[in-house]
Amino acid sequence: xxxxxxxxxxxxxxxxxxxxxxxxxxxxxxxxxxxxxxxxxxxxxxxxxxxxxxxxxxxxxxxxxxxxxxxxxxxxxxxxxxxxxxxxxxxxxxxxxxxxxxxxxxxxxxxxxxxxxxxxxxxxxxxxxxxxxxxxxxxxxxxxxxxxxxxxxxxxxxxxxxxxxxxxxxxxxxxxxxxxxxxxxxxxxxxxxxxxxxxxxxxxxxxxxxxxxxxxxxxxxxxxxxxxxxxxxxxxxxxxxxxxxxxxxxxxxxxxxxxxxxxxxxxxxxxxxxxxxxxxxxxxxxxxxxxxxxxxxxxxxxxxxxxxxxxxxxxxxxxxxxxxxxxxxxxxxxxxxxxxxxxxxxxxxxxxxxxxxxxxxxx
Amino acid sequence: xxxxxxxxxxxxxxxxxxxxxxxxxxxxxxxxxxxxxxxxxxxxxxxxxxxxxxxxxxxxxxxxxxxxxxxxxxxxxxxxxxxxxxxxxxxxxxxxxxxxxxxxxxxxxxxxxxxxxxxxxxxxxxxxxxxxxxxxxxxxxxxxxxxxxxxxxxxxxxxxxxxxxxxxxxxxxxxx
Numbered sequence: 001x002x003x004x005x006x007x008x009x010x011x012x013x014x015x016x017x018x019x020x021x022x023x024x025x026x027x028x029x030x031x032x033x034x035x036x037x038x039x040x041x042x043x044x045x046x047x048x049x050x051x052x053x054x055x056x057x058x059x060x061x062x063x064x065x066x067x068x069x070x071x072x073x074x075x076x077x078x079x080x081x082x083x084x085x086x087x088x089x090x091x092x093x094x095x096x097x098x099x100x101x102x103x104x105x106x107x108x109x110x111x112x113x114x115x116x117x118x119x120x121x122x123x124x125x126x127x128x129x130x131x132x133x134x135x136x137x138x139x140x141x142x143x144x145x146x147x148x149x150x151x152x153x154x155x156x157x158x159x160x161x162x163x164x165x166x167x168x169x170x171x172x173x174x175x176x177x178x179x180x181x182x183x184x185x186x187x188x189x190x191x192x193x194x195x196x197x198x199x200x201x202x203x204x205x206x207x208x209x210x211x212x213x214x215x216x217x218x219x220x221x222x223x224x225x226x227x228x229x230x231x232x233x234x235x236x237x238x239x240x241x242x243x244x245x246x247x248x249x250x251x252x253x254x255x256x257x258x259x260x261x262x263x264x265x266x267x268x269x270x271x272x273x274x275x276x277x278x279x280x281x282x283x284x285x286x287x288x289x290x291x292x293x294x295x296x297x298x299x300x301x302x303x304x305x306x307x308x309x310x311x312x313x314x315x316x317x318x319x320x321x322x323x324x325x326x327x328x329x330x331x332x333x334x335x336x337x338x339x340x341x342x343x344x345x346x347x348x349x350x351x352x353x354x355x356x357x358x359x360x361x362x363x
Numbered sequence: 364x365x366x367x368x369x370x371x372x373x374x375x376x377x378x379x380x381x382x383x384x385x386x387x388x389x390x391x392x393x394x395x396x397x398x399x400x401x402x403x404x405x406x407x408x409x410x411x412x413x414x415x416x417x418x419x420x421x422x423x424x425x426x427x428x429x430x431x432x433x434x435x436x437x438x439x440x441x442x443x444x445x446x447x448x449x450x451x452x453x454x455x456x457x458x459x460x461x462x463x464x465x466x467x468x469x470x471x472x473x474x475x476x477x478x479x480x481x482x483x484x485x486x487x488x489x490x491x492x493x494x495x496x497x498x499x500x501x502x503x504x505x506x507x508x509x510x511x512x513x514x515x516x517x518x519x520x521x522x523x524x525x526x527x528x529x530x531x532x533x534x535x536x537x538x539x
Contacts, residue, residue: 097400129419129504136423139431143403146438150396162442165435172431189504 036124040113043311044261048075050315051322058326082254090247093153101148102248102255108140109262116269117191119279119306130191131179134270135172138225141259142168145234145244148256152247160243163333164227164234170340171224171231177348178218181355182207182274195278208275213351215275217344219320222267224340226260229325233333264321265314272313279306374415381408399441403434420504 049064049072056063064071089095112134117123127133142165149161183189185207186197198205208215224231235243245256272278331339381404388401406429413422511519 094396097396127419129423132423132427133419136426136431139427139435140407142435143400143430143438146435146442147400150442158442162439165439169432169435 032124036113037110040110040262040265043265044258045075045079046315047261047265047318048078050318051325054319054322055326058323079254082257083251085250087250087252088247090153093247094151097147097151098247099151099252101144101151101244102252102259104144104147105141105259106255106262108137108144109259109266112137112266113269115191116266117195117273117278118310119303120192120196122303122307123192126190126192128188128190131183131189131194131270131274134266135176135179138263139168139172141263148248149244152244154247156240156242157244157246160234160240160246163240164244167227167231167233167336167340168225170337171221171344174217174340174344174348175221175225177345177352178211178214178221179274181211181214181352184352184355184359185210191273191278195273195280198277199280202280203277206275206277211275211351211355213347214355215271217348217351218271218275221340221344222271223321223324224336226263226267226321228260228264228321230328230331231336232330233336236330264318268314268317268321269310271317272310276313276317278313279310281305281309371415375412378408378412378415381405382412395441395444396438399434399438402437403430406430406434418503420507 052071052074053063055061064074067073067077089098114124115127115130115133117126145164145168146161149157149159149164152158179189182194186194188194188197194207198207227234233243234240235245240246245253248256385401385405385408389398389405392398392401406425410422410425410430413419413425
């Protein structure tokens with residue numbers, strides 16, 4: 001049997017070309033997924049560094065200084081140390097639940113980054129339920145905490161997990177009501193529409209001025225959702241050793257650490273989007289595009305500027321949670337639940353009622 | 364989500380497997396904690412199925428209500444039970460179990476016969492026509508709002524009154 005060799009080679013090269021094309025297709029679908037993950041990780045490292053530096057400033061210490069210039073690589077060093085540490089499983093604990101718990105906590109927070117807009121076109125998915133998706137997904141995280149608390153076979157962990165679930169359930173309701181009044185004001189719950197509704201009057205068009213009560217409630221309940229210090233009862237050191245993280249070591253402990261900072265970053269991004277005008281420059285009489293004389297519709301310049309503005313607002317806002325953490329003492333558990341159910345919930349309901357009636361009268 | 368065919372089918376099979384395995388796990392697992400967590404798996408895969416069929420609002424509501432609230436409460440309740448005694452003397456074949464098996468198989472057979480009897484193409488075409496009539500400019504959640512405040516106004520009000528009564532009842536129980 002004689003086969004014409006050049007023809008076979010042609011076919012081979014053609015199939016290889018097809019294969020390459022498919023690989024390129026897969027790579028092009030994966031790049032938009034992995035770039036935000038990389039960016040978010042860098043953002044978390046920046047927050048950890050900021051927290052160390054600011055806390056050092058507040059307590060009149062020096063803070064990290066050896067790892068890299070100004071200690072910027074300190075978080076990376078901590079992370080790699082955690083990666084190399086031994087994974088210890090508690091005796092007679094439920095190993096499966098113990099392993100799945102931290103990953104559920106991280107994944108549920110990572111997914112909610114998909115609706116955060118960095119520019120009018122720089123958003124993973126522009127759903128018409130945008131903010132609602134964030135609320136829904138962040139309600140899964142307590143399941144992971146309950147899992148890890150139960151799987152550790154430790155009373156302290158179990159109590160910590162129960163406390164975390166109770167806290168995040170009770171503070172989610174005022175948070176949702178605040179988001180609901182914002183979406184009433186901008187007639188949409190898509191994050192892109194919410195930012196565009198605030199773009200009219202520059203600095204004075206922010207939702208912060210139209211919803212001052214809502215902003216304060218959102219701030220308090222997002223701190224409680226992130227389990228940051230005035231509300232860090234699930235891991236209160238004096239009572240519960242370390243709460244649901246007591247038995248964890250190595251990278252699983254690191255995952256909890258990452259999850260709390262991811263949650264902090266996403267909630268301050270949502271503060272920026274919902275209350276602080278998102279990607280708009282917000283200073284009247286300064287038009288960046290006239291200044292640089294660059295066509296607005298062309299190129300990557302506009303998304304870059306928008307992303308820079310969003311991130312600048314977010315990190316400036318982050319100073320408030322971080323300084324709060326190192327200033328205020330911790331609440332007691334009954335004080336926490338009383339604050340949530342008897343104070344924040346009625347006030348946010350009243351805020352929603354006021355917003356609804358003003359929207360009705362303005363029709 | 365408008366995905367290309369093979370990926371859509373793959374996700375459908377994957378989520379369906381999660382649904383079925385989770386459902387079997389709820390029934391068959393000995394430890395009630397594991398049953399509660401696999402109920403969570405079932406609810407999450409139902410909501411992902413909703414996302415796959417382009418109804419994001421229902422998916423988010425499913426996640427928020429069933430996974431975030433109801434399943435967490437179930438897990439709470441199960442965790443406070445003293446689980447170890449519960450599944451030591453576990454007998455699979457009692458009279459009650461046989462009765463439940465009978466009811467479940469009859470419901471299953473009924474569902475199968477109804478599913479095969481319905482002409483699905485007719486339903487698909489009527490919904491497509493309705494979608495064209497209700498023009499695409501209005502988003503999905505707005506359509507839900509319009510329907511709730513026109514066609515389903517009475518049930519909506521009834522449900523809100525029932526919820527209000529339950530809320531007040533919960534407050535009075537909690538204050539004692």
